[in-house]
Amino acid sequence: MIEAIKEIARNRELLYMITWREIRIRYKQSVMGLLWAILMPLIITGAGIMVRIVAAKVSGNPITSADIGGIGIKALPWAFFVSALRFGTTSLTGNSNLVTKIKFPRLLFPLSSVLTSLFDMAIAFPVLVLLLPLSGVRFAATMVWIPALLVTLVMFTAGLSILFAAANLFFRDIKYIVEVILTFAIFFTPVLYDASLAGKWRWVLMLNPVAVVLDGLQATIVRMRPPDVAWLAYSAVAATLLLCGGVVFFRRLEPRFAESI
Amino acid sequence: MSEYALRMQNVYKRFRRGEKHDSLRDLVPSLVKRAVRGDRERALAPEEFWVLNDISFDLRRGETLGIVGHNGAGKSTMLKHLSGIMEPTRGSIEVNGRLSALIEVGAGFHPDLTGRENVFLNGVILGMTRQEIKRKFDEIVAFAELEDFIDTPVKRYSSGMFARLGFSVAAHLEPDILVIDEVLSVGDFAFQRKGLDKMRAVAKGGATVIFVSHNLQAVAEFCERGILLERGRVIEDGPTDQVVRRYLDTAAVHSDRQVAGPARITRTTISTADGQTGRFIAGQPARISVSVEALSRAEKVAVVLDVFNTDFYEVFNTSSERLGQEPVSLDPGQRAECTFDVELNLGPGTYYLGVYLYRYDIQREYDHIFPATSFVVTSDRDTRGAANLFPVLSRYAVIAPPELARRVAN
Numbered sequence: 001m002i003e004a005i006k007e008i009a010r011n012r013e014l015l016y017m018i019t020w021r022e023i024r025i026r027y028k029q030s031v032m033g034l035l036w037a038i039l040m041p042l043i044i045t046g047a048g049i050m051v052r053i054v055a056a057k058v059s060g061n062p063i064t065s066a067d068i069g070g071i072g073i074k075a076l077p078w079a080f081f082v083s084a085l086r087f088g089t090t091s092l093t094g095n096s097n098l099v100t101k102i103k104f105p106r107l108l109f110p111l112s113s114v115l116t117s118l119f120d121m122a123i124a125f126p127v128l129v130l131l132l133p134l135s136g137v138r139f140a141a142t143m144v145w146i147p148a149l150l151v152t153l154v155m156f157t158a159g160l161s162i163l164f165a166a167a168n169l170f171f172r173d174i175k176y177i178v179e180v181i182l183t184f185a186i187f188f189t190p191v192l193y194d195a196s197l198a199g200k201w202r203w204v205l206m207l208n209p210v211a212v213v214l215d216g217l218q219a220t221i222v223r224m225r226p227p228d229v230a231w232l233a234y235s236a237v238a239a240t241l242l243l244c245g246g247v248v249f250f251r252r253l254e255p256r257f258a259e260s261i
Numbered sequence: 262m263s264e265y266a267l268r269m270q271n272v273y274k275r276f277r278r279g280e281k282h283d284s285l286r287d288l289v290p291s292l293v294k295r296a297v298r299g300d301r302e303r304a305l306a307p308e309e310f311w312v313l314n315d316i317s318f319d320l321r322r323g324e325t326l327g328i329v330g331h332n333g334a335g336k337s338t339m340l341k342h343l344s345g346i347m348e349p350t351r352g353s354i355e356v357n358g359r360l361s362a363l364i365e366v367g368a369g370f371h372p373d374l375t376g377r378e379n380v381f382l383n384g385v386i387l388g389m390t391r392q393e394i395k396r397k398f399d400e401i402v403a404f405a406e407l408e409d410f411i412d413t414p415v416k417r418y419s420s421g422m423f424a425r426l427g428f429s430v431a432a433h434l435e436p437d438i439l440v441i442d443e444v445l446s447v448g449d450f451a452f453q454r455k456g457l458d459k460m461r462a463v464a465k466g467g468a469t470v471i472f473v474s475h476n477l478q479a480v481a482e483f484c485e486r487g488i489l490l491e492r493g494r495v496i497e498d499g500p501t502d503q504v505v506r507r508y509l510d511t512a513a514v515h516s517d518r519q520v521a522g523p524a525r526i527t528r529t530t531i532s533t534a535d536g537q538t539g540r541f542i543a544g545q546p547a548r549i550s551v552s553v554e555a556l557s558r559a560e561k562v563a564v565v566l567d568v569f570n571t572d573f574y575e576v577f578n579t580s581s582e583r584l585g586q587e588p589v590s591l592d593p594g595q596r597a598e599c600t601f602d603v604e605l606n607l608g609p610g611t612y613y614l615g616v617y618l619y620r621y622d623i624q625r626e627y628d629h630i631f632p633a634t635s636f637v638v639t640s641d642r643d644t645r646g647a648a649n650l651f652p653v654l655s656r657y658a659v660i661a662p663p664e665l666a667r668r669v670a671n
Contacts, residue, residue: 017385021371021378028373101365102386103345255348258341259276 004247007105015108015115022087022116037120038127040083044075048192055193069135070222071192074214076121076128077150078191081157081210082182084117088161089178092169093261099169100258107250110165114158132221140224145216149227152236153213159242166250169261190215209235263357266438266469267320267343272352274313274338274493312338313349314493322358322437325470327484327501329477329508332520332629334490336473340364340442343471358437358469361388365442367427372416376407376426379415383430397433404459405429420624425452432459438469457483475631477573481505505573509613509632522618522627524559524591528552529616529633541605543640543649550600551616551633555591560620562627563588564599567615568607569632576607576647582621606649609640 008015026036048071049063056063091109092099099106168174186192188208195205195215205211206228212235216227312335320326330336341347342354344362369386370379380401384394394401402411405425415423441460457479464470464483474480480487480501487504489497497507531549532538541547551564565580581599582588589597615631640649 013391014385017382017391021369021374021382024378025371025373095369097365098369098386100341100346101362101368103362104386104388258346 001244001247004105004107004251008107008111011105011108014104015112018108019112019115019119022112023119026116034123037123040079041072041075041124041128044079044186044191045072048075051192065135066137066222069132069137070194070218072128072131072135073217073221074191076124077153077214077217078186078189078210079124080117080121081153082185083120084114084157085161085164085178085182087117088113088157089164089168089175091161092165092257093172093175096261099261106254106257107162107247110161110250111158113165114154114161117157118154135222137222138224140220142220142224142226145220145227145232148232148236149213149216149220152209152232152239155243156209156213156235156239159239159244159246162243162246162250166253166257169257170253194218206231209238263355264321265319265355266322266324266357267471268318268353268355269342270317270353270355272313272316272342272349272354273311274335274342274347275309275350276312276338277309311493313342316352316493316495318488318495318498320469320471322469323464323467324486325464325472325484327480327487327504328471328473328490329480329487329505330490331631333492335493336490337364337442338493339490340440340471340473344440356438359388360438360440361431361434361436362440363387363428363431363442364440365427366424366431367415370415370423370427373414375414376402376411376418380411380426380430383427384433387431387434388436389434401429401433404432404455421452428452428456432456432463435463435466436468438471439463440471442473443475453479475629477505477508477569477631481573509571509635520556520628522559522625523557524553524555524562524618525628526551526616526618526630526633527554527596529614529630531614531634531636538636540637540639543605543607543609543638543642544651545605546602547605548600548602549614550598553591553597553599553618555593555595555597557593559591559618559627561588561590561622562597563619563621565617565619566601567617567631569613569615570647571611571613574647576612580617580619582619588620605638606651607638608644608646608649609638610647611635611637 027034045068049068052063052067052071088110091113092106095109099109164174164178168178188205189211190197190205191214195202195211198205206215212228212231216232219225219227314335316335316339328336328339338347340362341364342349343356344360344364345356346362346364367379367383369383371382374382377398380398381391381394384401385391389397402408405422405428407422407426410418410422415426418426439460460470460472461483470484472480472484484501487497487499487501488495489504489508497504529549529551530538531541531547533541533545533547549566551566553562553564555562563580563582563586565582566578567575568577570576579601584601591597613632613635615629616633617629618627619625620627638649642652644650644652
């Protein structure tokens with residue numbers, strides 16, 4: 001693991017260039033340009049509002065602007081998670097000519113997918129900051145938790161991307177599996193709804209570190225409450241283990257990449 | 262520091278031919294099989310072969326090494342091991358110093374990015390720092406002769422421009438060990454010369470160079486030492502001239518070759534009308550026939566002929582395509598025969614005939630045999646050189662004016 005970090009530090013320029021290439025291509029090719037980064041969270045938020053309206057009709061509790069703010073806050077990291085994982089899974093197979101022709105740490109590929117998606121999130125972030133006050137969000141001291149939550153999310157995402165990137169190189173059907181999981185994961189993760197809706201089954205949802213992060217973000221920003229620290233600690237440990245495990249697994253398989261791709 | 266730049270000791274690499282399971286669906290049955298059989302230091306399974314078979318050699322600092330061998334002999338695999346892209350099944354590889362491998366020009370180039378952007382991207386991928394690239398940027402662009410197009414997306418480049426830019430970036434690396442695979446065969450003739458000169462300058466600067474090419478002339482000119490690979494073994498290691506000669510003398514085994522492409526050459530003959538082969542008289546008509554077999558669907562196959570003399574100069578090159586014949590597409594198992602009628606207007610000497618199967622529109626080489634066959638040309642006149650102009654000496658007499666002739670006589 002330490003070896004891996006050193007290797008990445010040595011090749012940070014390369015990581016920067018590969019990420020820069022991804023960003024450059026994504027924004028150069030698409031007609032929508034920067035809108036690309038905003039569109040996905042917007043659609044998720046729209047879907048969330050839709051679900052809330054239906055839920056409000058059924059339960060009789062009226063939908064509040066804070067609810068909508070909460071959805072917006074969760075939509076952005078979720079969009080990051082989905083896009084990082086999607087691009088990360090195919091990051092090695094999509095760069096097969098580099099994998100077979102040039103020697104450098106292959107870890108840079110899934111990592112650059114994560115960084116690229118992080119960049120998208122950063123682009124959409126100001127939009128969220130402008131819109132949130134409309135739903136009644138005010139600055140609160142609890143927001144100091146945000147970095148810890150985001151770091152956990154990024155580590156977890158990176159760990160999964162690394163695992164799936166390596167797995168997809170050997171088994172090309174992994175990307176379809178990931179695709180299917182990502183499509184339905186939104187129902188198993190409290191993005192469009194609140195984890196508390198599950199009542200006593202909340203803990204099942206919270207086993208998913210992404211759910212903990214999203215729930216935490218909503219708590220700290222909208223409700224001005226600290227996140228569920230025990231669950232956050234669990235998620236941070238899970239994310240760290242996953243990332244380390246992913247890196248070790250990845251590096252063990254790395255010598256076989258060129259001949260197996 | 263070690264006096265060796267590179268050492269390979271008893272390197273083996275096992276490859277599997279044919280389809281691998283690359284979906285989870287196929288994995289489960291094979292895992293079961295493997296669990297029953299056990300793996301690791303086992304013998305070769307029927308579908309496996311040694312692509313590198315006990316390779317050992319040392320390379321001193323500053324040495325220039327050429328690697329020659331027929332298609333499928335293991336040259337590219339060897340380079341991939343040297344550059345660390347692949348790891349051997351057994352044996353050890355020691356590399357002392359910064360190694361740069363040019364296995365493909367323009368690796369990582371993205372068509373939508375401009376030339377400038379790609380130079381930076383490719384440079385960093387090849388191991389330069391951005392500072393270094395900035396410093397050498399003008400030089401790189403000037404070398405590629407692309408000053409006017411550097412801010413154009415490379416998708417608008419011609420293939421020659423693309424290759425020139427890719428090569429130029431690579432040529433400005435300053436490695437201790439430089440590994441070059443076939444990349445000099447890009448661009449037009451003038452650029453190839455320029456590229457070779459640049460490589461020579463790198464070697465003069467003290468770098469160790471390993472060079473793989475089908476261009477035997479370039480290998481012989483550029484490298485002091487050569488290694489001949491055949492079916493994953495080193496069968497000759499010594500001065501380049503000797504190695505190249507040995508290579509040319511080991512007639513290519515036509516069938517039973519591993520080819521990557523969907524089509525292969527199965528037979529090549531050159532003969533006179535009365536069936537004579539091997540020796541020809543200058544100016545004599547001869548027929549070259551090439552048999553082609555498709556292993557899988559092969560699109561637009563053209564046959565290319567290449568004649569070299571013993572100094573490895575290309576003296577003649579043509580193809581079915583350039584003679585106006587449409588390329589043929591073959592279904593699996595289908596065969597084709599291509600015949601060229603030629604006149605051997607060659608100077609006396611030994612010549613080597615190379616044959617390629619090539620698809621022109623996407624510039625893909627399906628198969629390549631060099632030499633496919635060799636032949637000797639004799640002449641009734643004593644001439645030198647590759648061409649035969651069939652000289653007839655019609656007159657040779659003193660034509661000086663009489664008084665000058667007298668003065669000389671006195």
